[in-house]
Amino acid sequence: xxxxxxxxxxxxxxxxxxxxxxxxxxxxxxxxxxxxxxxxxxxxxxxxxxxxxxxxxxxxxxxxxxxxxxxxxxxxxxxxxxxxxxxxxxxxxxxxxxxxxxxxxxxxxxxxxxxxxxxxxxxxxxxxxxxxxx
Amino acid sequence: xxxxxxxxxxxxxxxxxxxxxxxxxxxxxxxxxxxxxxxxxxxxxxxxxxxxxxxxxxxxxxxxxxxxxxxxxxxxxxxxxxxxxxxxxxxxxxxxxxxxxxxxxxxxxxxxxxxxxxxxxxxxxxxxxxxxxx
Amino acid sequence: xxxxxxxxxxxxxxxxxxxxxxxxxxxxxxxxxxxxxxxxxxxxxxxxxxxxxxxxxxxxxxxxxxxxxxxxxxxxxxxxxxxxxxxxxxxxxxxxxxxxxxxxxxxxxxxxxxxxxxxxxxxxxxxxxxxxxx
Amino acid sequence: xxxxxxxxxxxxxxxxxxxxxxxxxxxxxxxxxxxxxxxxxxxxxxxxxxxxxxxxxxxxxxxxxxxxxxxxxxxxxxxxxxxxxxxxxxxxxxxxxxxxxxxxxxxxxxxxxxxxxxxxxxxxxxxxxxxxxx
Numbered sequence: 001x002x003x004x005x006x007x008x009x010x011x012x013x014x015x016x017x018x019x020x021x022x023x024x025x026x027x028x029x030x031x032x033x034x035x036x037x038x039x040x041x042x043x044x045x046x047x048x049x050x051x052x053x054x055x056x057x058x059x060x061x062x063x064x065x066x067x068x069x070x071x072x073x074x075x076x077x078x079x080x081x082x083x084x085x086x087x088x089x090x091x092x093x094x095x096x097x098x099x100x101x102x103x104x105x106x107x108x109x110x111x112x113x114x115x116x117x118x119x120x121x122x123x124x125x126x127x128x129x130x131x132x133x134x
Numbered sequence: 135x136x137x138x139x140x141x142x143x144x145x146x147x148x149x150x151x152x153x154x155x156x157x158x159x160x161x162x163x164x165x166x167x168x169x170x171x172x173x174x175x176x177x178x179x180x181x182x183x184x185x186x187x188x189x190x191x192x193x194x195x196x197x198x199x200x201x202x203x204x205x206x207x208x209x210x211x212x213x214x215x216x217x218x219x220x221x222x223x224x225x226x227x228x229x230x231x232x233x234x235x236x237x238x239x240x241x242x243x244x245x246x247x248x249x250x251x252x253x254x255x256x257x258x259x260x261x262x263x264x265x266x267x268x
Numbered sequence: 269x270x271x272x273x274x275x276x277x278x279x280x281x282x283x284x285x286x287x288x289x290x291x292x293x294x295x296x297x298x299x300x301x302x303x304x305x306x307x308x309x310x311x312x313x314x315x316x317x318x319x320x321x322x323x324x325x326x327x328x329x330x331x332x333x334x335x336x337x338x339x340x341x342x343x344x345x346x347x348x349x350x351x352x353x354x355x356x357x358x359x360x361x362x363x364x365x366x367x368x369x370x371x372x373x374x375x376x377x378x379x380x381x382x383x384x385x386x387x388x389x390x391x392x393x394x395x396x397x398x399x400x401x402x
Numbered sequence: 403x404x405x406x407x408x409x410x411x412x413x414x415x416x417x418x419x420x421x422x423x424x425x426x427x428x429x430x431x432x433x434x435x436x437x438x439x440x441x442x443x444x445x446x447x448x449x450x451x452x453x454x455x456x457x458x459x460x461x462x463x464x465x466x467x468x469x470x471x472x473x474x475x476x477x478x479x480x481x482x483x484x485x486x487x488x489x490x491x492x493x494x495x496x497x498x499x500x501x502x503x504x505x506x507x508x509x510x511x512x513x514x515x516x517x518x519x520x521x522x523x524x525x526x527x528x529x530x531x532x533x534x535x536x
Contacts, residue, residue, distance in 0.1 A: 012178035015186065040152050049149035050208050051192045055185025073215075074184050075506075076530070078346045078480065080210040080396065082369050098378075099389045101350050104477075106392050108376070110366075121367045124374050126394055128348065128478070209372075210396070212346065212480045214530065216503050232512075233523045235484050238343075240526050242510070244500075255501045258508050260528055262344070262482065283451035286442050308420050317417035318476050319457025326453045342452050344482040349475075 006031060006067040016059045019052070023063055029097030029107070031063035037089045048085035050123075056093050057109040057125035064095035064107050065129040072105070077127040085122050089113045098126075105129040140165060140201040150193045153186070157197055163231030163241070165197035171223045182219035184257075190227050191243040191259035198229035198241050199263040206239070211261040219256050223247045232260075239263040274299060274335040284327045287320070291331055297365030297375070299331035305357045316353035318391075324361050325377040325393035332363035332375050333397040340373070345395040353390050357381045366394075373397040408433060408469040418461045421454070425465055431499030431509070433465035439491045450487035452525075458495050459511040459527035466497035466509050467531040474507070479529040487524050491515045500528075507531040 006026035010016065019041075025032040033056065041052040058074060065072040085091055091111055098106040107127045112119040140160035144150065153175075159166040167190065175186040192208060199206040219225055225245055232240040241261045246253040274294035278284065287309075293300040301324065309320040326342060333340040353359055359379055366374040377393040408428035412418065421443075427434040435458065443454040460476060467474040487493055493513055500508040509529045514521040 013183065014173075014177055015175050015183035018174050039148075041149050043148055044146035049147065049189065049192070051185065051189025052149065054188045054192070054211075055183065058183070058185045058188070076212070076214040077188075078210070078212045078394065080372075080374055081208055082367060082372075098376075098392055099350060101389070104348075104350075106348055108366075121369070124366055126346065212528065214506075214508055216501060216506075232510075232526055233484060235523070238482075238484075240482055242500075255503070258500055260480065280446035281451065282441075282445055283443050283454065307416075309417050311416055312414035317415065317457065317460070319453065319460045320417065322456045322460070322479075323451065323453025326451070326456070342483055344480070345456075346478070346480045348478040 004067055005069045006063040009066045010063055013059065019055070021056060021059055026063040026067045029064055029067060031060050031067060031095045033060045033063065033093045035091050037085050037087055037091065039087065042087045046087040048089070050081050053081065053085055053091070053111055053123050054079055054125070056091055057111055057123060058127065060093040060095040060109050061107045061125065061127035064097060065105050070131045071133050072129045072131045075128045075130040077125060079123055079125045081123050082121045085113060091122060103131040138201055139203045140197040143200045144197055147193065153189070155190060155193055160197040160201045163198055163201060165194050165201060165229045167194045167197065167227045169225050171219050171221055171225065173221065176221045180221040182223070184215050187215070187219055187225070187245055187257050188213055188259070190225055191245050191257060192261065194227040194229040194243050195241045195259065195261035195263070198231060199239050204265045205267050206263045206265045209262045209264045211259060213257055213259045215257050216255045219247060225256060237265040272335055273337045274331040277334045278331055281327065287323070289324060289327055294331040294335045297332055297335060299328050299335060299363040301328045301331065301361045303359050305353050305355055305359065307355065310355045314355040316357070318349050321349065321353055321359070321379055321391050322347055322393070324359055325379050325391060326395065328361040328363040328377050329375045329393065329395035329397070332365060333373050338399045339401050340397045340399045343396045343398040345393055347391055347393045349391050350389045353381060359390060371399040406469055407471045408465040411468045412465055415461065421457070423458060423461055428465040428469045431466055431469060433462050433469060433497045435462045435465065435495045437493050439487050439489055439493065441489065444489045448489040450491070452483050455483070455487055455493070455513055455525050456481055456527070458493055459513050459525060460529065462495040462497040462511050463509045463527065463529035463531070466499060467507050472533045473535050474531045474533045477530045477532040479527060481525055481527045483525050484523045487515060493524060505533040
């Protein structure tokens, strides 16, 4: 895969890498990542804190919107938590660009877990981006 | 302060405690927490990952909506990132209940940093809760 | 096209029909509608009130989520206004189902206007639905 | 009350006035309006279309954010529908400013109906504004 501004940004994102997030793909407004739910992300019932699910989606969104080159930041996001992620789950997040206008962009991210019967949706995220400099 | 269901939930929330989040208050649909931005939460430019800001707000929201007693979960949230938090910042999050109806609730959380000239807003968060059992 | 619960709901929706909204398609969690921006929907600068753009998206969302049969209502929505619609514009709204879980659903609606160079996005809407009875 | 940019904007907003929306107050980032739910806003079951509830909130938000003077537009909004409004209801909307930063603002709007036992919340709205020129 071609390396671009998204990969440079991700290399610099120590927070995401410390959590074991892997950047699998980032190109043309699209990105795909993966993260395992570890002991540090769960509560006493072995259920992942929603904040870590959000964080994975947010990282994926950032990779998608920075894949175009210009430095772009998250101005906000909306998330719906669909089902709980659990200790040991491998989560995949896929970000797609919905639209761009002026310095703004809207990106959708779906976080899933692979279950025996196919991918199960964990969360649906929609991020709003703002390009701050070319 | 009286201990209630929010404190029990927080005690059980290893993920939040591992990040050093402190629960300062949780009562009657209101909660207040504090977190320091540490090395593990920032990128190479010493700016906090938005996911950790969200996580702090989400924890505070959970404490507020569980302070009533019945087990209540986050069904979703909307967040606007106002200004960046930086390494070493002490963030305070305050959650207030806006309304409850049926099993649903809406809670607003403001995350701030104390600056020389007063509190600076880092993020505005609105969470949607759902009570799952009494 | 097969008539289903969405068409019955739309027939009953005098508010939408009074605005000249046409239901072009509603099936399997998908819907498509059309509305002309009329004098009653604009301000003194001939720009459509965002409320009418939202209303069109909301109607389309309702048709999509009721196309499955059981009575389903909007519990909330998030909208981004991309560009202004103007007097005389013909707006098309397309709703697609993103996910359903329990009694909940998430639907995305894009409102566009046909410009000389192709469709221009007017608004991006994400609706949250709740099924209230089968 | 002092007339300001919000009142001029409202005078120009034929769409809102055609629906009978009254601007009761608009000052310092705050606004209050009123609207009766009429025949044209309801479905066959006499329940108001959510789009009209949104429109009322959106107008109130616009008055609040334009009360400061500079021309300001809605860039987006999030709404939760709490309970249905019905034919004949008088709805009141109150907008308050939550924060402003750069050219951006966040405003909360609560739409209520006066019931025998006090005000009942119909919807909670959060709008995002953008100032386009001074």
